[in-house]
Amino acid sequence: MKYVFVTGGVVSSLGKGLTAAALGTLLEHRGLKITLQKLDPYLNVDPGTMNPYQHGEVYVLEDGAETDLDLGHYERFTSVKLTRKNNATTGQIYESVIHKERRGDYLGKTVQVIPHVTEEIKERIRAAATAGDYDLLITEIGGTTGDIEGLPFLEAVRQLALEVGPGNALFLHVTLVPYLRAAGELKSKPTQQSVAKLREIGIQPNILVCRSEWPLTPDVRQKLALYCSVPLEAVVEELDLEHSIYELPLLLQKERLDELVVRSLRLSLPPADLRDWEAFLQRILAPKYRVRIAMVGKYIEHHDAYKSVSEALVHAGASVHAGIDLLSVDAEEVEKRGPEELLGKAQGIIVPGGFGHRGVQGKIEAARFARERKIPYLGLCLGMQIAAVEFARHVLGLAEAHSTEFRPDTPDPVICLLEEQRHTVQKGASMRLGSSQCHLVPGTKSQAAYRALSARERHRHRYEFNNAYREAFERAGFLVAGTSEDTKLVELLELVDHPWFIGCQFHPEFHSRPNAPHPLFAGFLREALRHSAQ
Template identity: 45%
Template sequence: EDGGETDLDIGHYERFLGINLSKKNNITAGQIYYAVIMKERKGEYLGATVQIIPHVTNEIKQRIKEVGKEYNADVVFIEIGGTVGDIEGLPFLEAARQMRLEEGFNNVAFIHVALVPTLKATGEQKTKPVQHSVQELRRIGIQPDVIVARCEKPLDPEARSKIALFSNVPPEAVISNYDVSNIYEIPVILLNQMMHKILAQRLALEYREPDLSPWLSFLEKLSKSLKPVKIAMIGKYTRLKDSYMSITEAVKHSSAYIGVKPIFKWLESTDIENGYVDLEKELEDVKGALILPGFGKRGAEGKIKAIKYLREQNIPTLGICFGFQLMVIEIARNVIGLNNANSSELDPSTPHPVIALLPSQMEINTIGGSMRLGAISIKLRKGSKVYEAYGREIISERHRHRYGVNTKYIDVLESTGFIVSGVSLDNESVVEFMELNNHLLFIGTQSHPEFKSRPLAPSPLYMSFMSKVSLL
């Protein structure tokens, strides 16, 4: 919400917990070292020699405590990434060790996630990686309270007993976290192994029986959503599907409530641009398409080619961020007739910069963390498809961009039926949504609605998109 740029792990936490997190919830080594250096430069250490212990570890502990205070949290969950023994993670593990000493035994619990591989030749589950990982943790001074074993299939009794013995934990504290086809089943798997009860006892918390009925209802909807619908995913990073994880998850959330099963068809826009893809053949069986974000010149013309086909064939199309900007360019070129219309980002000398740098970005020379970021309020146009999707006039969505629709071209764009259906309520009045009137669904948004989609609260825009797709 506050514009913090993080990796996809934070997205998992937001989706599973149904909450919005802030940049304080993402602590990186770079942030820590930068803060320590700045404090030293300001003289806050009074000339003392700056060391990993105590200066870096104290900074880590301070940030963890700040998160707890900000949310008035009963419990703070901290994920320390990487692998035990990695040099990058040692200061964080040392800080965690110190926290148990300082906060008290019943106020800090350690959960260790470790791999239990299966030998394909014999089907045997090997526990040695867990044993060595726990030994390494003990050298650091940390004794795990719970072992979560990542495995292909449920842990067999022999493997569980062996892990418990060598890790010095009760067998019931060895949790089997095995592969599933649907990641949203994981909370139920953990619940069935009483992990919540183990942690409540370990932290001396009052035990309350959790109510997972809304989550179970969502899982039931997912399992009953069997009607396949093929969705074209058109982007430049399609070879690494995780690049668009928030979008694919948002589609899955909405599909569950509509009763369809999305089948993603990935099309690399660079291949389209280079003529390696027969668009008519590849898109003939899709029911809808997403023009994915990812700015830059590479693959842009490929996306524009795809947008033209989708518009002319009346296929439901949703453009996200840069995908929306390319929808504007396509309309300008092929409907209005503005030859060589483009974004000033892609072609600084274009005669028709229908997409231009935002006024607030013109004096900014730095790259990192300087875009138009975070949640911004938007006013929707009554009577529009977007208004119908959200069901209210004022909404809030997250952003990450520097360029936007050039307001000088709004009148000529709207004359084609490609109307502005949402404008930001900040000082810039940025065009946030546009939609084509005489089309089943052709909507572009400058925002990223997928960042707010949750299993129990799917994105209204993605719901609208999948509703139209399901009718075909």
């Protein structure tokens, strides 16, 4: 088993996750069976209870684990299907250590960070490495070198690298080489100091991946190699991407990053054949068409809050040769200014998931605007629920219809709490989570998009469509197009008299991949293109 440990220095948000994912792309295309893992130093057990403004998107895995958004990058850039073994937090580590101490597993010893916490971290790394028939594990350590909460993780990977021996592990350090306009030059000192911090811990990076706005000059490369004790060829330039994150594997291949890793780990592998990746990228960079999609949400100021949704649109756009002009629309602004001004030029409207009452009325107005104007609509999770509320109010005449999430005393609860959720007190990891089977109704647009009679989809919600209203909805033309495996829960709703008005209770964005876009996103964009041609 081979290990690559990815650390970061100088500042946060450097793109360690994307770098790890792009390296995974290159190594997978060289024939290695790889998997990836994220170690997050925060004390939360998982990000499921975090505010999207704080953390960005919560990415849900097949087994229901609520994880960091970097795991979305890992799955989109490679063929791996990850599980809860691929993400660990300080909260999980300490929770496990304390449970073991209470059971007496440590036989009365004083429980300490070293060796007990570091051993727990190493166990999590080994568990991810041995979860399948893998050749190599890429483990990203979250945070920035020097953060106090990250020290146990760095110590753990230092120990593990020694245990597996030379040629079986390497350290890749992602760092910032800033350009100071006043001085008119790139500065290597922040990287030098970041590497010095790593050395204090006992880690010598093997490869430096240098984030920069400007190309590294030969002098800067030589200085970094000299003062950071790495070979000159191991100073890898990673410039800001001009057009798409999917350029990154090709950029890093030009810098020979994968060749450096392969040689360092004493492997003999053919070069990566990235023709499929290049073809996908070309469809993004040179589309035949453009399509304007309005995404109506409540966290639009935070770019990462809807990361999987925006990437799923890119994937689907590439499949229909369309570039996406994404209009991020604040749902509260729709409430204030009305939908016509903000959504009138949209060729498709998408309402993603979310929690809390803020902006809900704006989303309802967006759904009504799409329904009445025959604009293609795709509702994801809450986006399906608010479409149901809108339909109940303005078509069925149930003026006070609502979700009990937002109005517990509504006389017409078309959306209500799952029965098993009624006595739930704990917030974390207590929703309907993970992958389950969806039965598709033959003859519906949804079933035609999937070209199948069933599909597995990932969920993250507490509230469901109330079956007491199912007959009334279907009589009025809002059909149930998909149900849970036992047929009790409504998974898909679609309007009959509309070119494309579909809401799904699950999160299809988590299954979208560059060369395998999700059928609902692809169908939505095809219809949006037709709408734009009218």
